[in-house]
Amino acid sequence: MTDRSVLSDFKPGDHDHEACVAVALDTASTVCRERGVRLTPLRRRVLELVWRRHVPSGAYDLLGALRSDGRRADPPTVYRALDFLVENGFVHRLESLNAYVGCGGPGRAHNGQFLICDSCGRVAELEDHAISEIIREKADALGFHAGWQTVEVIGLCGECLGRV
Ligand SMILES: [Zn+2]
Ligand SMILES: [Zn+2]
Ligand SMILES: [Zn+2]
16 A cells, blocks of 8 residues: 655656656646646746756756756746745745755645655655644644644665665
């Protein structure tokens, strides 16, 4: 049985990554159409660039890639596109890395837990309600109302550990 709280696992090197990118772009187009918001060519391209790898990209990497496409982009352009993609639930910003990664369960805002490999940089994404709930309860006990939660765990993936 697969664990449905795993939105994205550590993808092996030989997986069909073109399929990952195609699904991410298709989902984004459909969701934007349903919401009546525009997935402009720039927003789409930034999403595609974030999805180049399962490794988070920094805004300046993305800016460099847009410029090598021949686009005249400046940092605010990239940040605006990224804000749109984050708000619409297509990408996540990982605070510990100050970088962006494609969402494994796109199209809706959600709490997430991210496992970040310190060696290869790849990220797995979980959306485990039991984890969110226990954090909420612990916060409640301190009189703290928990709002948004993003849990970022740094470690080593199975491939880097030689376990898979
Ligand atoms: Zn992939
Ligand atoms: Zn997500
Ligand atoms: Zn790794």
